[in-house]
Amino acid sequence: MSCDHCRERDAVIHLTQIVDDQVTTVHLCEKCAAEKGVDSPAAHAKTPLGTLIGAMGKGPEQPPTPRSTDVCLRCGATFQDFRESGRLGCPDCYRSFETPLRDLLRRLHGSTHHLGERYAERESAPAVDHEAAADLREQLRLAVETENFELAAELRDRLRVLE
Amino acid sequence: MIDLSLLTDGGVGWLDASGPASHLVLSTRIRLARNLTGHVFQGRNSETEREEILGAVESVARESVLLRRATRFRLDRLDRLDRQLLHERHLVSKELAGLDPDGRVRSGASVLVQELIGVMLNEEDHLRIQGLHSGFALDETYAAVDRLDAELGQRLAFAFHPEFGYLTSCPTNVGTGLRASVLIHLPGLVLTKEINKVLHGLAQVGLTHRGLYGEGSEVVGQFFQLSNQTTLGSSERELLDHLGKMVRQVMDYEEQARQVLLRDAATVIEDKVWRAYGLLRYARSLSFEEAMNLLSPVRLGVGVGLIPDVAMYTLNKLLIYTQPAHLAVAEGVAPDEADLPLRRARFVRKVLESEVGRRG
Numbered sequence: 001m002s003c004d005h006c007r008e009r010d011a012v013i014h015l016t017q018i019v020d021d022q023v024t025t026v027h028l029c030e031k032c033a034a035e036k037g038v039d040s041p042a043a044h045a046k047t048p049l050g051t052l053i054g055a056m057g058k059g060p061e062q063p064p065t066p067r068s069t070d071v072c073l074r075c076g077a078t079f080q081d082f083r084e085s086g087r088l089g090c091p092d093c094y095r096s097f098e099t100p101l102r103d104l105l106r107r108l109h110g111s112t113h114h115l116g117e118r119y120a121e122r123e124s125a126p127a128v129d130h131e132a133a134a135d136l137r138e139q140l141r142l143a144v145e146t147e148n149f150e151l152a153a154e155l156r157d158r159l160r161v162l163e
Numbered sequence: 164m165i166d167l168s169l170l171t172d173g174g175v176g177w178l179d180a181s182g183p184a185s186h187l188v189l190s191t192r193i194r195l196a197r198n199l200t201g202h203v204f205q206g207r208n209s210e211t212e213r214e215e216i217l218g219a220v221e222s223v224a225r226e227s228v229l230l231r232r233a234t235r236f237r238l239d240r241l242d243r244l245d246r247q248l249l250h251e252r253h254l255v256s257k258e259l260a261g262l263d264p265d266g267r268v269r270s271g272a273s274v275l276v277q278e279l280i281g282v283m284l285n286e287e288d289h290l291r292i293q294g295l296h297s298g299f300a301l302d303e304t305y306a307a308v309d310r311l312d313a314e315l316g317q318r319l320a321f322a323f324h325p326e327f328g329y330l331t332s333c334p335t336n337v338g339t340g341l342r343a344s345v346l347i348h349l350p351g352l353v354l355t356k357e358i359n360k361v362l363h364g365l366a367q368v369g370l371t372h373r374g375l376y377g378e379g380s381e382v383v384g385q386f387f388q389l390s391n392q393t394t395l396g397s398s399e400r401e402l403l404d405h406l407g408k409m410v411r412q413v414m415d416y417e418e419q420a421r422q423v424l425l426r427d428a429a430t431v432i433e434d435k436v437w438r439a440y441g442l443l444r445y446a447r448s449l450s451f452e453e454a455m456n457l458l459s460p461v462r463l464g465v466g467v468g469l470i471p472d473v474a475m476y477t478l479n480k481l482l483i484y485t486q487p488a489h490l491a492v493a494e495g496v497a498p499d500e501a502d503l504p505l506r507r508a509r510f511v512r513k514v515l516e517s518e519v520g521r522r523g
Binding site: 074075076077085086087088089090091093094095101104105108109110111112113114115116117118119120 | 198200202203204206207287309316321322323324326327328329330332333334335337338339341393394395396397398399401402
């Protein structure tokens with residue numbers, strides 16, 4: 001099969017794109033692919049994960065990749081560090097680099113959803129509840145200040161359930 | 164010098180060939196990767212943090228039911244020979260033992276071992292909970308590591324994400340953190356040249372193969388470690404059932420290949436088996452690789468009943484104790500000692516002489 005672009009060299013990269021629900025496949029030779037910014041997997045085989053990490057966010061169908069300067073606020077690791085070592089810096093990196101990681105996990109595992117055993121401790125106190133509780137406490141403070149005791153009692157009960 | 168006799172079974176209980184399908188499957192191993200919240204992953208942490216992790220896990224282990232009597236080895240305080248010994252016993256990974264060519268032992272690198280379960284600490288992940296069992300025993304092994312995981316998880320805060328599951332340093336392990344491996348001997352498929360087809364088929368269904376010593380090791384003596392490739396998107400049960408189903412199929416193929424060999428090339432196989440046995444029984448010098456490559460056809464011969472008087476346990480023992488560090492320790496010499504091949508041959512002769520004819 002010859003390259004769709006130059007029509008001279010053999011196509012080695014087959015790029016499937018979905019644009020407006022239409023699936024199209026473009027066949028490119030290595031040179032034309034490189035010119036179009038599509039990397040061949042071999043260019044990223046630095047780490048065992050290199051091939052997949054390298055392919056992350058490169059094709060036109062991918063969501064935007066974080067800039068290599070993007071940093072995990074918890075540990076200071078950059079996404080570039082991950083590209084180079086194949087190792088994340090800390091548990092929070094999974095939130096910091098969630099979008100590109102989600103894409104990588106789909107390629108690695110065919111899924112992003114954990115279906116195995118759930119860790120009970122962690123589940124009972126998700127971070128979002130802390131925020132909700134803080135919000136309720138603030139509302140409660142305002143209700144007491146404005147002597148709206150009926151609302152205050154309701155807020156107090158809701159806070160109890162949450163905590 | 165470390166004293167492995169401190170371990171109740173010397174850490175080789177899994178070698179006793181008592182488990183299911185022991186003539187084909189040497190051992191089953193399962194590990195769960197876990198990390199502690201509030202700590203960065205191993206690649207970015209400091210010596211102090213690794214000591215904290217070690218301290219936290221050890222204090223929980225001391226008060227646990229399942230690891231209360233665990234023996235602890237601090238790899239960072241052992242010399243190379245001892246670390247190699249633990250690795251050869253399949254108690255620690257090559258990475259943790261710092262045996263990679265450019266590898267150094269990381270401070271805080273440790274292992275806790277109690278009979279067939281244990282925890283590697285400060286490996287690629289903070290904890291690698293592991294279980295090892297003789298023969299083909301996925302369910303028993305998982306039950307043991309699952310119990311230990313639950314017990315440790317009650318007192319330690321594991322990093323867990325509602326969607327991604329257990330968080331690991333490398334995204335290839337995220338989710339269940341579970342890797343199950345079955346160490347299987349496949350000489351029939353190698354001799355009938357069917358092995359590549361089988362390995363290719365396994366890759367197609369999401370399984371991977373490695374050599375005798377796990378990740379990054381070469382296949383020697385026709386031993387293959389078959390394990391799950393993915394860890395996310397399936398439950399532990401599904402991962403184990405899938406691996407189990409595929410391993411059973413591989414075992415069927417291997418049995419069929421052996422029958423074909425015995426039917427179509429009986430004299431060739433018989434000669435190969437007895438020739439290998441003869442060399443092991445009488446050779447005066449054996450490299451480890453040669454010993455492994457001779458033990459393989461002998462194991463095949465015992466498995467198909469051509470050699471009647473050798474126990475699988477004897478062969479398993481030879482497999483472990485002819486390794487460089489084991490032999491060096493037993494003989495009280497350095498592992499690079501020039502006459503190690505002579506000592507190895509003498510050791511093999513002695514074991515075969517004293518154990519052959521005794522079935523066990």
